[in-house]
Amino acid sequence: MEFLKRPMKFAFLWLEGWFDRFFGPKWNPFYCLGALGYYYFWIVAASGIYIFIFFDTGIPQAFTSTEYMTHDQWYLAGIMRSLHRYASDAMVVMVLMHLCREFAFDRYRGGRWFSWVTGVSTLWLVFSAGVTGYWLVWDKLAQYIAIASTEWLDWLPIFGEPIARNFLASSHFDGRFFTLLVFMHIAIPLFLLFIMWFHLQRISYAKVNPARGLAVGTLAMLFVLSLVKPAISHEMANLAEVPGVLNMDWFYLWAYPMIEHLGPGFMWAFAGGGTLLLILVPWLPPKKRRPAAVVDLKNCNGCTRCVTDCPFRAVNMQPRTDGAPFREEAVVDPSMCVSCGICVGACPTAMPFRRASDLVAGIELPDLSVAHIRAQAHEAAVPLNGKDRIIAFGCDHGCDAAKLGINNLAFVPLRCAGMLLPSFIDYVLSKNLADGVVVSGCREGECHHRIGNVWVDGRLARERDPQLRRRVPVERLLKNWAAPTDRRQLFTEISAFQARLRDLPEDDAATRLTLVNGGKTDGTETSETAA
């Protein structure tokens, strides 16, 4: 799979880098492909409800009522019809890109298999909903789809009579068929919506709405497209004639020429086999899962921060079982845990300053304990010297600062930047292990573990617990969100940071607190001085 994933990931990272420049991280469409899929769904639903008011079932009525909307009431129903079509097409694009992106970034295995499998199952529903919609118009394209679809279904040996016989001649065809079709065209999207909801059941803080600017931009785009190129029908269907040349919607109808040229059996094998393969992908090959986070009840005070911060709903609270004087305790569901360590970064007991007892946090990753991270920081600090010593805490998925070849920089790897408790920054600086600390991770708006860098932003900006202590001289801190392809950017930022460190006075306790991001202030300046 790696031979597929690597080029795909590189292509996504390259494109996303450009889109970051055009749109900024908040509006970057690549960071909200799923949310855009939802958004297009709602546009399709809203426009569909409107055109349903004017749609009439019946053999000529289905076509004539659509023509009325397209030509007589073009200014509203016609635009709604076009929005309905184009938003449906855009939804297919988003769903497929979302799937490809999650695959390329390896975000579908381990505890994330559930979202992947439920997402794959939406594909059939999305395409079925689209096909039944094209069928309803009852033009030549609808006739072609109806006949080809039923011929495809007839390949299965489950029907007493070929259902394609319903379209043999006009005398075989009944207008009540459209009543059934309308029902299907409503029921399938409703079921799709249910699966879309199901799809999000194992993640918290799911992004189901794109940023407002992106939503406005994309709606305006669809509106302009609807005006410039309104959706129109072919001629009315006539079962005494064979549809000849068709203007196909290739987003939905790409399979039909395949059925025709390669045979219905091949298409069943392709669709069924493809679906099965996609469903099994999370286990091909099985991912060697890291051990799930474990709760140490001696250190868990039931504060719920790990539950709040877990991006995958893997941590829950349950009544206390050890008799300690707290109401609840955290409990981890190993099947849902992706071992990102964000819960560790949220745990106030992961305090590196602890001396009275062994450093064990209330919640820990068994293979990367807080004590181990502290020891690594100490070890990393040994060879550093001078005024620009840096310890960089970085995640496994962002740009690797260790590979930048920067002098006087030691790297402490984390599973996710969100795993870093802010007190580690305080610890490194106050213990004089380094002159500056770098926190690096995936690009802004694009965390491998969904929201790790968002939590870090909040913690360092002192808006989210556990907060960075006010005594920390923040000009000695650089946080930089960069992808593996952003090496030059990270190199430049760290080099400039080192230069700033060299210029700082030896004792800079009383300085302004400024969080630096990419060499610029991020607007969280305070005038308070450190303690």
Next chain:
Amino acid sequence: MMKPAQIIAQATVYALFALGIGVLSTRPSYTHFDPARALIKVSFAHGGEPVTACRKRSRAELKALAANMRKASICPRQRVALRFELSLDNTVILSETLPPTGWRGDGSSKIYRRIPTTAGRHTIVAKLRDSRRDQGFDHVSRHTITLVPGQSLSIDFKPAHGGFIYE
């Protein structure tokens, strides 16, 4: 605040996306069927005769049965396979044996075929055997028609409506 270059870049991205959707929603066109040709569709679902004739039960047989089961005759469920042949302008273009459907072979035999042909005048002969006989056909129909380009002619079989139906 967005820079003008960013606004232009965003507008370009939206325009390209819209262009992609707008074009691929209708283009390229696909030729499903050569408009100069015509199509003959043959489809019917019809049950053949039972494989053996019904026979009357003897008195002894009837007496041996429960009172509510005393049906006078026994008929086998399984039906014969149909033999169908279609000729176009004196050339046999379809010759098939259609087995009955169902686990016990007691359902209708069915067929659905598409036969593209040239437009113009054609003589079609459809023959069907649905009895236990070994040779010959029980239903024969001869039909002459001028097919116009793009026309779809359906051939159905309904005994209640007189046999083969051309529509």
